[in-house]
Each structure stands twice: as structure tokens, then as C-alpha cells.
Amino acid sequence: MKIVALAGGVGGAKLAHGLAQTLPPQDLTVIVNTGDDFEHLGLTICPDLDTVCYTLAGLANSSTGWGRENETWNTITNIEKLGGPNWFRLGDQDFGTHIERTRRLKEGKSLSQITQEFCTAWGIQPTVLPMSDSPVRTIVCTDEGELAFQEYFVHRQCHPRVSGFRFEGAATAQPTHGARTALEAADAIIICPSNPWVSIDPILRVLKEINKPVVAVSPIIGGKTVKGPAAKMYAELGIEPSALAVAEHYQRLLAGFILDNKDKQLSDKFRGKILVTDTLMNSNADRARLARDVLHFIGSIQI
């Protein structure tokens, strides 16, 4: 079964890692949000791509979920000492990734080519692709005006009240060649438990149409997110945050929906096919188990 997974950062990376533990590498393509990417300190930083790659390579910081394991902070500490911007904390190893990616982009290589080269260097076997090689930039519309995503997310720590989102460049951005090929070959698409508004919507906007069965895993459990502002965003947009809200978010796409055991009582409110299971991924084993559950569910609903 050939699978395309759509992923943002931490939650998406964890399920992608579970799928990578379960599927043969040639059967898994992870298409990653690049709407969070930004230029900072002269470097092109791709937080979701890096989180997915670090996680698949076993290099991710297991406590934060982002950044590198065994990281040091001497570069940013010196920049801070010099009075430079210090609100986006980048570790020393992580700086190496951004410096080398920026260097290759300036050489004229595409982001998908560079990502492939990095995956090879890090021993990542499944295919990881940015959603597009053209810049797409998520803009968060708030009560304090429009904010670039990282400005909202990291610098302002999601404090401003959200009223909507824009994805600059999404209308004209083409999906990467690899993404199109993988979608054509796919038996099913898995929407990972990432933020629907700012991690998955940009990918869907760029991919434009998906003519394959889609299942989504709810990133909201018991009305809350494991990490990140998805629940806060739903609430500020006037929607009660719940697995149900997520399913409605994706509704026109979904062949099936996966929600957590904690939300079992919502089961009878869903119209489509659902799987109720443990969706929290604390360990590598949890990731692999959820991946197997999701794949089994896909197999069952396609019959």
C-alpha cells in the first residue's frame, strides 16, 4: 500500500516516524508544510521540514519535539551578546542545517533537491518533500494586525487573537514534482495530527486537488491539542475545539477519520467512517502502533 502523509511539525513528524517504522521506505512519501518557513539572520529556516527530518533520522530532541538532541547554544548566545535578534532560539547543530541549506539554495538548487540530499546524509529512507519549491508564507490575521507566522508563533507566543489566515504565494505555487508523482501513485493519503489551520491547510492549498482516499488523525484530544495553538485558534474563530471540529474542517476530503479513545463519546456524531484508538504518541512504539492502526483502518474502509 503506497501512502502519502501530509505533515506539519511535531505531531506530524511523530506519525510520519511511526509510518516509517511500519511501511517499506519506497511506499512512504511525507509531504511537509513549508508555510512556516522564513528568512531569519540571513538564513532560510524550514521548521517543519527539519522537525520531520530530525525525527525520522532519530536526531530530534525527544523532550521538545523540535530541534536536535544533545544540542548546544553557543552560536545564538554570541549573537545575543552582540545585540542581535535572539527571539528565535536556534541550536548550534541546527544552525549548520540552515547555513548549508541556504548555501545550496543560493547555488540554485531547489528545496526538494536539498531536502533529498539532507535525507541521504542523515540516512532517512522514506521520501520527504517540501509541499512546493516556491515560497509559500503563512500570514496570521490577528486583532493586532497581520503577522508572519513565526512572528505570531514564536516571537508573540500565539498571544494575539486569531481572525483568519492567508497563505502568500499558495495560489501560484506548484506542488513539487515528487509530490505530484507520489500523489498519483498513492493508494491513500494520511493527514497527520498537525494543526489543520496552519500546518495542513497550506499543503492542501498548494496540492489543490487530491483524488485519492484521505484519512485524517485528529490533533485535538479532549478539546485540547497535545502541543501548539490549534485549539486556541478554533476557539478564537468561534468554533468549539474538538475532534469533531477537525473532521468538519476536512470534511469534503475525508474517507475516514481517526480520533482518540478519550473522545469516544463523540463517536455517534460522526457521519463518516471512524476509528477510535489511542492517538497520543509518547514513545517510538506508540508511533508505530498508531501507524499500524491507521494503515489497518485504511485497509478496512477501502474494502
Next chain:
Amino acid sequence: MKIVALAGGVGGAKLAHGLAQTLPPQDLTVIVNTGDDFEHLGLTICPDLDTVCYTLAGLANSSTGWGRENETWNTITNIEKLGGPNWFRLGDQDFGTHIERTRRLKEGKSLSQITQEFCTAWGIQPTVLPMSDSPVRTIVCTDEGELAFQEYFVHRQCHPRVSGFRFEGAATAQPTHGARTALEAADAIIICPSNPWVSIDPILRVLKEINKPVVAVSPIIGGKTVKGPAAKMYAELGIEPSALAVAEHYQRLLAGFILDNKDKQLSDKFRGKILVTDTLMNSNADRARLARDVLHFIGSIQI
């Protein structure tokens, strides 16, 4: 007594540090070679400026003489792992300097302004200035063709045989405003024990004329350099490397020359005023003592 010191990297930085321990800060300006500067990994790297600043700030690695004390190497290690250029070893703290400098250059600030800001952040009191805000690039002419300085110096480890030097941009580069002002106010100029060919000549070429008494400290002791390829360069250019050769190199400029006790036997070969003293600077105290000797010598020959 107002002093301008002309300095390259390690040896120049040490004497500059000695002078900084001896003179009131407002009486010392260090004009630093930028002919070794280069663009690498998308960053503007100024090795001599950084060595001088790190040394004056007490941040320099005391065993290598360049780079930072207590340095880590995680950024370059990750770049290397990704297959990026690894021949120029930059430490993590050092990367912060280059990233922040490059960011400010892109903002439109001048190198001298940025250097001043960095000096303030690092608590450096004397004035440190690049020789020019315009790029000057030292090119080493060798039996293997022309090589950019760091290509020759670091990548090829000074192996190619030298036949000459070019200083790209030197003819049109203007001295920094601060350098001109300091030269006008100076009572004397000290040429630090740096490489005459590739550290001091580029500065002299940019400053164009110096109408103040100049003394130079020989970087060659007993026919050898403490560090770096100056002696090898003299030999390859058909000149026997010695303190005498250095004095002849600067001859038209010199009001006085300082050579090491080890070269005392050369004393009677000098036509001008000389000081024979210990010029090796192993400790901070050595640096201050040599600085005092040089200042005293200047005082004596100006009478």
C-alpha cells in the same frame, strides 16, 4: 602619546593587546587588515578583525591564537555531515559573529560601524577599525596559479610556491573615516609583528600615505616566523628571511625598527634606529612589556 597600530592576525593582535594594557583607550587605534576577508557559507568572514577583537576582549583561544576560547564545533560538524564545505573550521561561537556581522552588512551598515558595535558589546575600549569599508581581497600568485588568500592559506595550507601578491580593490578602496582621523591625530604608527606581505602591505596600500613616524616590530626571529608563512614567502620570493629583510621591506617608511635579542648579531647591518629586545609574546605580561619597550623606543627616537 597617540598611537595607531597596524595589525594582521595573531602576532598583531598580541601586540595590540599589549598596547591596550599600556595606553589609555582613547590613545590607541588599531587598524586591521581586511585583505584576508572572504565570503564563505554565505557569510562575510573577517579573520584578522576577529582575531584582534577576540584577543582584546580576552575571548581568544590562547592555544591557537585565533578563534574563541571554550569553543564547540557542532555547527561545522553538522555541515560536514551534510556534505558541505568543511575545510574552513569555524567554531559555534565564532559562527555567531559571522552570522550577525553578515546580517548587519545586509542591513546596510558599514564594516567599521559593525566592528565598533561588536567592540562595545565585547567591552573593548581602544578603537578597532577595518582598514577600509570597501572589500579588498588579497590574491596569492603561485606556481599553481592565482589563489584567493584563504584558499592558499587554509585550504592549501600554504603549500603552493608564492611568486607575488595582488590586492584586489586596494587601488580604489578608501581608508575608513576613523582610520584617516586616527592617522592625522597620531604621534606615531606601530607596525605590529604581522606578515609584511599579506597582513601589513594591504593596509599600507589602502592607507596610501603615512606622514607620521613609523616603527615596525619584526615578525621574523632567527630567520623564522612564530606563526604563519612570512618566512616561507620571503624564501620563495628569493629573499633570505630575516629581521633585516623585514626592515628592508618597510625601509622607506621606518623611523625605527624593533628586532629580537636572538637577532642581536644583525644589529650592525641596520642603517636606522633600532631596538633589540625580547619580541616573543607568550604571556599577557610579555605583550605589555613589549608594548612598553616599543613606546619607550618611540619616545626616545622622537627626541
